[in-house]
Amino acid sequence: MVKILWVDDEIELLKPHVLFLRQKGYEVDTCNNGYDAIDMATEGGYDLIILDEMMPGMTGLETLPKIKEVRPTTPVIMVTKSEEENIMDKAIGSKIADYIIKPVNPNQVLLSIKKNVHQQQLVTEQTTADYRVEFGRISNALQMAENFSDWCNIYRRITSWDIELSESSDASIKEVIQFQKSEANQAFSKFVRRNYFDWINRRDDLTPVMSHTLMRSRILPVADENSKTTLLLIDNFRYDQWRSINPLLRGYYDVAVDDFYCAILPTATQYARNAIFAGLMPLAIDRLMPERWLNDNEEGGKNQYEEEFLRRQLQSNGKNYRWTFDKLVRPEAGRKLVDNIQRIYDADFSVIVYNFLDILSHARTETDIIRELTEDEASFRSLTRSWFEHSDLFTLLRLLSKRGHTVIITSDHGTIRVDNPIRVTGDRETSPNLRYKTGRNLSYNPREVYEITRPEDIQLPRINLSSSYIFAYNTDFLVYNNDANRFIRYYKNTFQHGGISMEEMIVPYIVLKPKQ
Structure with a gap:
């Protein structure tokens, strides 16, 4: 039962109202002065307190902070005869939950109680x-x-x-x-x-914008229309995470576009992000610039040439922007960019790649405490918002808003929490990713995966002449038969990417306009 304390120097006149609330199922205690109210609030576990603002001796405004000292989380409804702005400012500044203007209407009181006690x-x-x-x-x-x-x-x-x-x-x-x-x-x-x-081999009106067409179809037209444009590519960024940080940006930007594009397969950084900056599918990158493409089984960084790819794409599209490119992997890189933000201000088109969420996803797999903090999508969203609110990236976006930059926020792919193991076998050359595999001599149940036996059919390079690709669906993840149980325990309920799901392939594409 909800327990209420009603404090008013004319409480006897309010008995019909008190009876009305008791008939509605509330337990209501009363007193007629601030001193008794403080004592009763200290001793009783009230769910809500109704407090008269004008009382002899100790006024409601004087009583309120003393009640808050002993019951800081208990909502207080202030009842007042006056609508003067300074009195309301004092009451609201003292953290009242609501206020009611006399004469009091019992239904008005009931509505305020429901709003403050039963809202959730x-x-x-x-x-x-x-x-x-x-x-x-x-x-x-x-x-x-x-x-x-x-x-x-x-x-x-x-x-x-x-x-x-x-x-x-x-x-x-x-x-x-x-x-x-x-x-x-x-x-x-x-x-x-x-x-x-x-989609990969035939362009028509039903073909979605994909990784390799994103720059020329969506991003460069925005840069052409605006004198200052910043592209922010956040690795592993999903639509629900965009929804979690959007409220923090409302004071600085209006959302001009809230849309999506389709990430290519595999939905992995090596493939999808290189395709974005090169404007080419991975097979074309490998054929045109073989020294700039490393296959899954080759040692070395797989995304070392993004700036070079972007330069080549801008030149091929006849874009003569003054542009910058920054990839932020470590926290100190964000602080350094904020300290040197003038170079972003001076550019027509600036690109910032932010890797934090990818790092967080891997940390969740490898670190028990992060796994506990992100046990499901809701907690992962919460952690994303908390990180963003205190990040140099948020600082950067606030500064760019003040300087009138249009901002595009997107990602190379999303991520999904996996829980259903699918067993495969392969040789030592097989790629280690849990959502896709490429290599030769792969053994699997073809009904459980999307198999591509000729990689060139979907514009992907081969590791060798007999290599193929398989992709996991939904929340499946691919594990080898050798020591499978250990891998299943380790990777189940972790966030992975590379396969086929809405979360991985349907990528947010957001255009923000700075508030005037």
Whole structure:
């Protein structure tokens, strides 16, 4: 039962109101002065306190801070005869939860109580009811989806509900949204399997913007239209993580575009990010610049030439911007860039690659404490927001807003939490990634993976003449038969990328305009 303390020097006149609340199921104690109110608040565990602002002896404004000393988290509703701005400022500054103007209406009091005591419960109940209605609509949309744009809309809707329901105390409804997400990913995987070859090899109106066409189709036109443009590419950045940081940017930017593009396979940095900056599929990079491409089985960094690729693409598209390129891997690099931000101000087009979320994903796999902090998508979003709020990247974006920069935020691919092991075998040359494998002599169940026996069919290079690729679906991950149980325990419920899922392939593409 909710317990309420009502403090008013004319409390006898308010007995009908007190009786009304008791009939509604509330336990209501009363007193008529601030001194007794402080004592009662100290001794009793009240869920809410209603406090009259004008009382003889100790006023409500004088009583309020003393109550807050002993019950700092208990919401206080201030009742006042005056609407003077300075009195309201004092009350709100003292952290009241709400205020009511006399004469008091019992329904007005009840509404304020519900807002401050039952809000979370009411929101949860309404949100759950709304989602139960939406569940059927999304299920129908899964059956009707015909193109990549349809799948972007489905992914946006499921992500929005996943975020809404993450605060729910109803465990069953959380299971329902996870089931629907899995069902959607199964259908999306079949959709990709049917269409991916055509997307790569035939350009038409239904072909989505993909990694290798992103720069010339989406990014360079924005740079042409705006005198100052900054591209921020955050590795491993998903749409739900964009939603988590978006509120922090609202005071500095308006969202001009909130859209998606399709990451190529494999959804891994080596392939997808190189394709973005080169404007070419990996097979073309390997053929045109063989000294700049390393296969999975070759030693060395796989993303060392992004700036060179970008320079080549800008030149081939006739762009004569003054431009900069920065890749931030370590925290001190962000601080250094903020200290030297003038070079970004002076550029027409600046590119910043930020690797923190990729590092965080790997840290979650390897570090127990990070794994505990990011046990599911909701906690991963929370950690992303906390990091961003205190990061040099947020500082950088605030500074760019003041200087009128248009900002594009995107990623090379997303990531997905895996939980279902799929066993494969291969030789020592086989790539180690958990969401895709490439090599020769791969052995697997072809019904469990998307297999590409001729890599050139989807514009991927071969490690050797007989190599092939396989890609994991949904939340599957690929493990070798040798010592499989140890690998399953180690990697289950970790965030991985490289395969086929909405989270990995449907990548956010956001354009922010600085507030005037």
